[in-house]
Amino acid sequence: MGKMYVSYNMLSIYGDCPRKYKFQYVDGLAKLYRQEKPYLSFGESLHKALEEFFKNPNAESRTKENLLGILSRVWIKKGFSSEDEEKQYLRDAERYLGIFFDTQDVKITPFRVEEFFRVPMEGFFLTGRMDRIDILPGTKNKLEIIDYKTGKYMPTQETFDKDLQMSLYALGALKKYPEYSPEKISVYYFQHGQKLTTTRTPEQLAEVESDLEERVAAIASDTDYEPRETPFCRSCDYLLICPLMGVCATETAGKTRLDEQAGQQALLEEELKKTKEHYVSITQDLYALHNYSLDISSTLDSKILAQKISAAFRGIAAAARSALFFWDVGEGKFILTDSHNLDFSEDFAVEENKIFSFSGGCDFGLSASDTFSRDNPFCSLFGSTHGLKNYVVTPLVTKDKVFGLMALADLAGSRRPTNKHLQTVLTSLADQAAVAIYNSSLYRYAIYDGLTKLFRGSHFQERLKIEMARARRTGEKLTLVMCDLDNFKKINDTYGHIEGDRILREFGRTVRVKTRATDICGRYGGEEFAVLLPSTDVSGAVNVAENIRAHAESSIKTSDGKPVTASFGVAAWDVSMNNPSDFVHKSDEALYKAKQSGKNRVVFV
Template sequence: MSIINKKAVNLIVLAIYAAVFALSGYYYSKGAFEGIEARIIDSNFKRRGTIATDKKILIVGFTDACMNLIGKWPWKRTVHASVIEKLEKAGAKAVAVDVLFQDKSSAGADDHSLARVLAENKNIVLSAVMSPKTIYQDGVLINTKQSVMPTAEFAAKAGGIGFISVNYDALNPDGILRSVSLADIDENDKKLESFALVTARISGLAPGFAVPPGARYYLNYHGPAQTYEYLTFSKIYSDKLEMSHFKDKIVLIGPLATALGDLHHTPYGTMPGTEVQANVLNCILSNSFLKRLPGWGAMFICALLMAACYIALLWRGLLYSAAACFLSLTLMAAANIFMFSFAGCIIDIVPIITALLVSYFISALFFSYASLLMSNSLLSKRVRELNALYSISKNISELINLDKILKDVLDEAIKTIGTERGSLMLIDEDEQKLEVKVAAGIEGPVEHKVLIPIGEGIAGKVFSDGVPMVSNDIARDERFKNFAEFGNKEGAGVSAVRNILCVPLLISEKKTIGVINIVNKTDNSIFSHDDVKLMETIAHHAATLIENSKLYKLATVDGMTSLYVHRYFQVRFKEEFSRALRYNKNISALMTDIDHFKKFNDTYGHQCGDMVLSHVARIVRETIRNIDIAARYGGEEFAVALPETDAEGAYKLAERIRKNVEESACCTPKGDLKVTISLGVACNCNTKSPTHLALIACADSALYKSKEGGRNRVTVFTGERLLADEKEDE
């Protein structure tokens, strides 16, 4: 049978390649691949490793040692003035201070000392901040930016002022700093350049570096944190450094201590903001920002490679096309690494790889389909139906989100059977009526909640009888009732209901939990016996999934606290503990108990007690990480497994939980009530526990010590002794 000839196949394959190319270009232009491209950039940085830095750039940091020597932050401005003056006398080419002096000092003389140093030296750069601002003007909300500058006295005398802020929303939406802008416009239409750019200009090493406002520059990081030379601010202040080291150097002064909070996530990990500025400055001085191939360039390469694969397909068939596709993928992967490492160029390979793979696999599937169709059209139809059923089964077994699964099942059923639209209804236990949960084939949401009584209409009858029902002439079928309420109203943008197939969602022969409706065959035919059988299979899978989802939640999640139950926690914790032993990783256990909970229940009643349990559980859930495993261990006791967490990290998390509980109040019928909790922490690195149960026992022992020590505290189990926090009762 030759209803599709070779020429038609070639034209259809060409159309497939063109459609895939167009879709790839469209989604590429919309930024759909940006997240994956960003991860590739990160991996290229790590693969390339550290490169040489400009030795003219030095970092003078505020470290923890500085805090101990000079005192609590913020320091007097005479301290900053003293260090800056020493650097100037040492012959520094430029001094850039990553500190925002936006407020006047309470002591006038304190400001005067710094102002004097600024006035005497015109190579000092101060920092400013550009932050988003929304204003209402002429009835329209306008997004702009406001600048926070140093005090007027400092601004007038400084050699230059540059902004240190990073536009994460527009340039780095995933929170990893890969690109910056070097100039921006504030709400007063004033152009302000970045801290690093102003420093480069002041140093005289990049006086003519042209920068358009808002332009995006990709940082060419020279390595992880501490790639640049770190010097301690307090050593300069106390004259413990050889100052000749600073001659003709560009000195960046800023916070390095974790407590000061100036940290950014980069492809190499966490990095102080001052070192980020050093990387930006280095890129400016050496003009070594990463260059990103324009979108049209990437799509041009994509078109060439897809053309090669298409020609190979027409010339030699699928095998040669697969070889061409594989060679193209290998070439792009190698080019991406080579161009990044040796030319500082970013090539977006994800749209190219996606287009190559999708076009190849779709064309391969079409070739197979066409061959089967030309040999046996009936067999081709059966294979297509089986593939659709397999696709539905795979979705059901792999997806977790029930709403999405049901939507996918309904969409696949509509496509496979060939109908215009459909719906999935489940029983509303309160109303004891069928309610539409998922709908497909209708523009916009269902406007009204559709409730169909059991036994009424086609859906209600199918639910009560538990057998499929077909109506191929709705206009004359009196069983059709209330279905017009769903997607059949005037102006809804859909055709009237001509025929309908409704099948029950059966868990067993006697238990029905809902129905699936599909409406209007697209070819204007009627629903056949094969359609009914296929829909019954689809409905069976959907019903099984719904029931399994309910059972899964009942088996693993505590109904009151929404935390895992004890038994499931033990299974998960044992798995994580075994993984930690296998890969020599840290793992910690945290046990917590609500203080005086029995007395609380006796005083306020069990209803308030249950509300407090839920309240504390919610705080635990919101405080821990996604990878942590929290459970209701028993009564008012909770347990948390902390993979890849040492004792210090576990203690900090436990302290945050304790503090959050202490500072929060639970709203109950008897008013806002507060409770405290005691916590015990144990880590395998300290306890050398052979099993997860032994580690839990250590954490439980630490919890007991917290209670002995006065409650409302955290205790860490460390081998022979227990370290409790020294928190004093307020």
């Protein structure tokens, strides 16, 4: 049999597909086909942060700030499609680690951290790496093996009790440390904030060892490594070279025909070449479609999602230009969300009835033309850009509702808009994009105020906690602006709530326009708003507040032309403020002074 090195990952891959096992462990193709992905960097960063955190022998210095500081230092920046996407993953990582710190025993002194084991078995070595091993409190030789999982999946307790990986960890620990007893095997699931625990008896481990020897013997004796079709084939890194995709089978069949029909060799070789190229093209499209679909479904942030959707459509269609529109229920329009190499006027939007009606459902599918004419109503989706060659427009539909429109122009090379295969791939991608937009809209409604498009007060409070912790850790400046519309109750009483809602909507737009993408803006409650300004001192915050105040006074009017004004209070964070309420209270004091001194002004403390 030889001295093989066997890990859980190897056994799992072989169990799913022997050919994938061959590609990865026999042929050594892992590095060649591996793709950097955001969730891999995210998971590895969390593991590295916890490794360094628990290796600190001074338990009292293991604070939440210390843990988040380590995360910032070891953060892996590979695989992210944009800076915004990376920031979202980093925020999630900080949140998950915060929950971990608050709910788990972080003062314990681990027996081992990131412990690698390689233990001899019957004819092979069992290898693996355990994230952490603790000695159970009150004992001297009983161990708890702890693993961290950063993915979305969490099994039931029944499934977890039968988990092979947990059995191999217990077996590895028992073999490496025979004087100790692995009493518990636990997994902490970061995205659920929960920990599952199981046990393995000596009798169960003896059965695992016997089963393991049979598995390894089967692998060692395998010479064919037959590919196996599974639900995960479309996400396999080796999809392009898998014989199940038809390329290898076609080649073999072609060679057989050439032997049988030597007189037609040249013709058959050309036919084989074209067939092979066709299959490779289809395989590449399916692989790209799958990867783009995974990428699109990995975010709930609407801005990042728009960038990912646009990039995916351009990538598959080889389009030089694109425009993506999201349907805005409040505005009753398609709002331009992302564009590439197209000219649009400021605040460009498309009225629904200018193109089609979907009050009873979408009344058109994908529309495409190999030529471009301004007479076509869809051409309004391309703004004022001239000289376009061709186009494709597809609605993004799910649950019988249109959530967006994707417009592509100037498709290059063999990517003709009227090609049926391309249209099928784009329609499949549109289905995935529509679901992602729908999920993003649910998330957006949960954290954004529907009227002002600013964060809801509850979410703003969460972001305030995170930014205060960041400022304490890094020493960067942080300022808070609280503002309140002047005499708003009187406006509602005089002009009605519909007019009041319009004014709130316009003021929310003013706040968005006059702040940076990195600023955190929220509707704190009623007619009160809040703007959190990272890396900004009091002087800079006062300038931001003054810009919002001046713009509101000059541009927002009541229905009879009276200007709408607001008062602002500005405060800077300092280390004495331990709770968000301390920070808000200080800014509120300044706001109160602004109100008392005549309104329509900015006051700072």
